[in-house]
Amino acid sequence: MDFLKSGLKTVLGAPEPGQQPSGADTVERLVERVNNSTLLEDRRDACRALKAMSRKYRVEVGAQGMHTLQQCLELDRADNETINYCLDTLNNIMSPTQFEEEEENPNVPMNIGEQFTEMFIKNHQNIQLVLDLLDEYDFRVRFSAVQLLTSLLTNRTKDIQEIILVKPMGVSKMMDLLADTREVIRNETLLLLIKLTKGNANIQKIVAFENAFDRLFEIVSSEGYSDGGIIVEDCLLLMLNLLKNNSSNINFFKEGSFIQKMLPMFNTPDEEEVGWSPQKVSNVHCMLQIVRTLVSPSNSAQIISSCQKIMKNCGLLDSLCNILMASGVPADILTETINAVGEGVRGEAAAQRALGAVLAPSNPPRPAIVVLLMSMVNEKQPFSLRCAVLYCFQCYLYHNETSQASLVQTLLPSSTDVSSLTSGQLLCGGLFSSDVLSNWFSSVALMHALIDNNAQKEQLLRVLLATNIGSSPVSLLHQCTVLLQQSTKLQSKVALLMLLSQWMSNCPPAVSAFLRAPGAVGYLVTQTCSNEHDENEYLLQGMSAFLLAICIHFNDDSVDNYSKDSLKQLLVKRIGMETFSAKLSEVSRHEAYSRAAKHPQLKVKAASDILIDYEFCKLFKGLESVLIQSLTVVQTNGDTEEDTESLAQYKSLIRQQDARLHELLQQLAAETQRGHKLQAALTDATSENSRLKDENTLLKAQLSTAASIQPAPSVDANIQLEYQQKVSALTDEVNRLSAVNHAANEELARTKKDQDDLLELLADQDSKLNEYKMRLLSLGQPVEEDLPTEAEQSLA
Structure with missing residues (x-):
C-alpha cells in the first residue's frame, strides 16, 4: 500500500499541506495526465495508477476515464505495457462481479459492470480494437484482451455475439489462441469460446469449421481423456455447445470421424481400484451428454440412425454397456449411461439386438435388460435411476x-x-x-x-x-x-x-x-x-x-x-x-x-x-x-315441425353472428394498426431516453468529481457552473421524454385492452357458432360450412 501511495505521489506530485485529495479528485488528475502528457512514460505511469484505483473507484474511473482508455488502446498500440494497463483497467470497470473493495460502498450499483459494458459497445469499433490486440504475442496483452472479451460476453452475450459475427476474422482470431503454447492463455480462451458459442448457431458453425473439434480432441488427449483435469471438462462443454440443436455441426462431427475419437473417454479399466474422482465424474458426464446430443430424438431420423450405426460399429455402444454392468460406478454416471444407451439403440434394430444380448456378470449370468428392470421395480433404488431404466427399456422396444x-x-x-x-x-x-x-x-x-x-x-x-x-x-x-x-x-x-x-x-x-x-x-x-x-x-x-x-x-x-x-x-x-x-x-x-x-x-x-x-x-x-x-353421428328418424323451426332459428343466428364477426374483425385490424404505430413511437422515445440517460450519468459523475475537489486554483467556477447547466438541461430533457413515454404507454395499454376485449368477443362468437353447429349435428342436419368458413378464414 505504501508503494502504491508513493507511486501516486510520483505521478501526481505531493499534495499541498493540510489537503487530502479525494478519490474522484485523484482520478480526474490521472485522466488529465493521460490526455495531456506528451511523454509515453508519463501516460504509462498514469494508466498504471488508474488500474490500481479502478477496483475501489470503479464508478469514477469508468465515468471519467473510459473514453481516454479507449483512445490509449488505439494511439499507444506500440507500447505493450501501457496497453496492458488499459485493458486491465477496462476489465475491472466492466467486471460482472463485485470487488471486495466496493462492498462497503452502498452507492455502487450491482450491475455497474453491465452498464459500463453497454456504453463501451455502443461504438462497435471498440470491440474491433480489442479483437486486433489478440494478434499481439505479448503474454500480458493477449491474456488481458481475452479476459476483457470474456467479461463483455458475460454482461451482454447476445449483443457481443452479433458484433463479433460481422467483424472480419473475429472468430478466427480467437480460434488461433487455442494453439497458443502458453496453457494459461489457451485455457482462458476455452472459457471465452464457451460463452461466445452459447445459443448462437451461426457462430457455432464458424467455430466448428475452424477445426475446433480437431483442436479440442488434441487437448483432451494431451490432458489424459477422462482422467484429465478441469481443462478436459471445458473442452467437452465447448463441444456440447457446438453440437446441441445444430444439425449442421452434428453432420460435420459425424462425417469427420469424431465419434470414433470419443471411444478412449469410456475406457475405464478396473474402476474398483482406481476409483472415480469428482473431476472424472464431471468429465464422463459431459461426454455422455455429447453422446446423447448426437442421437437425441429431437434430431432428424437420418442423423440419429447414422450416428447409432457408427457408435455400434466402432465399439462405443459396447463401452457404454460395459459401464452399465460395471461395479463401483457412481449413481449419477450410471443413470446418465442408462439414458445414453437407451437413445443409442432407440429405433435401430441392430443396436437393440446388441443390447438384448448383453449379459450381466452374475452367477448365473442374466440378461442386462432383466437386471435393469429389477432396479426399476425396486423401490429402494434412486428415483432418477428408475426413471432412466424405464426410458432405456422404452427405447429398447421402440419400433421393434x-x-x-x-x-x-x-x-x-x-x-x-x-x-x-x-x-x-x-x-x-x-x-x-x-x-x-x-x-x-x-x-x-x-x-x-x-x-x-x-x-x-x-x-x-x-x-x-x-x-x-x-x-x-x-x-x-x-x-x-x-x-x-x-x-x-x-x-x-x-x-x-x-x-x-x-x-x-x-x-x-x-x-x-x-x-x-x-x-x-x-x-x-x-x-x-x-x-x-x-x-x-x-x-x-x-x-x-x-x-x-x-x-x-x-x-x-x-x-x-x-x-x-x-x-x-x-x-x-x-x-x-x-x-x-x-x-x-x-x-x-x-x-x-x-x-x-x-x-x-x-x-x-x-x-x-x-x-x-x-x-x-x-x-x-x-x-x-x-x-x-x-x-357425434347420431341416427334420427326425421325432423318434427319443432325441429324444423329450431333449425331455421339456428341458421338465422349463425348468419347474424357471422356478420357480427366480420365487423369485429375489421375493428380489431384497425386497433392493431394503431397499436403498431404507438409501439414504434414508444421505441423511438425509449431509445432517445436511453441515450440521454447515459450522457446524464457521465455528466453527473463528472460534476460530483468537480464538486468533491477541494477549492484550488485549478478548479474554475465557470466550468463547474457549465457542468451544472448541462446536467440540468439533460435532466429536463430526460424528464420530458419520460413524460412522453408515460403518455405513449397509457395509450398503448388502452389499445391493447381494446384488442383484448375484441378478442374475447371473437372467442365468444366462435364458441356460440360451435354450439349451434353441435346442436344442428345432434338433430341430424347437415351444417352449412360456408357460413362460418369465411369468418374463420378472416380470423386466421
Missing part, C-alpha cells in the same frame, strides 16, 4: 416388433426353464406391487410393448394369472380392470388407464374382453360423470371418457349387452355429448400432458409429478378427433 414379441412371450405359458426370472414376470410383479411407482413404471413399460403392434395386443389377451389358491386363473386384462376399480392412488389409476387405452385401441377383441369384465363400463361412466373439482380429478374424468370412447369406436358388437349403438345411447343419456366432449378436452389441458408431450424421456423433478407418458400423448392426439367425430 421382435423385442416387443419377446417381452409378451415371457408372460405366456412356456416349456422352457421357468426358474429364471424374466422381464415379463418382473413387470407383472411391479404391476401388482404395493409401491405406486412400480405400478406406474410397469404399466407404462407393458404399454410400450403394444404400440403399433396389434398382434401382441391379441397375444397379451392369452396371459393368465393365478390369483388365489384353488381359484381359476384370470386374464391379465381382467385383473387390470379389477385393479383400476379398486385402486385409490391417482398414479396407479392413470397408469392403468393409459395401458388399457393403448391395449384396446385398434383391437376389438381387447375391447370385448374389457366389456365382459364385471363393472368395467359402469366404472368408466361413473368416473366420467364425476363432479369432483380438482385438476387431477379432471384428468381422471377425461381419461375415463377417452377409454369409454375407445370401447364404442372399436366395438365389434360381439358383446350383446354392450353393442356400439347401446353404448352410444348410454353415453348420450347418462353423460351427454356436450359434457362428454368437455371432459375429453380436459386431458390435453393438464400440465402433466403438456410436459410429457414435449419429449419421449420422462422429465420430472419429484416422484409425485409422474402422471402421463409421451406415447399416451401421441395416442390421445391421434384418436381424439376421430372418436368425437364417430360419437
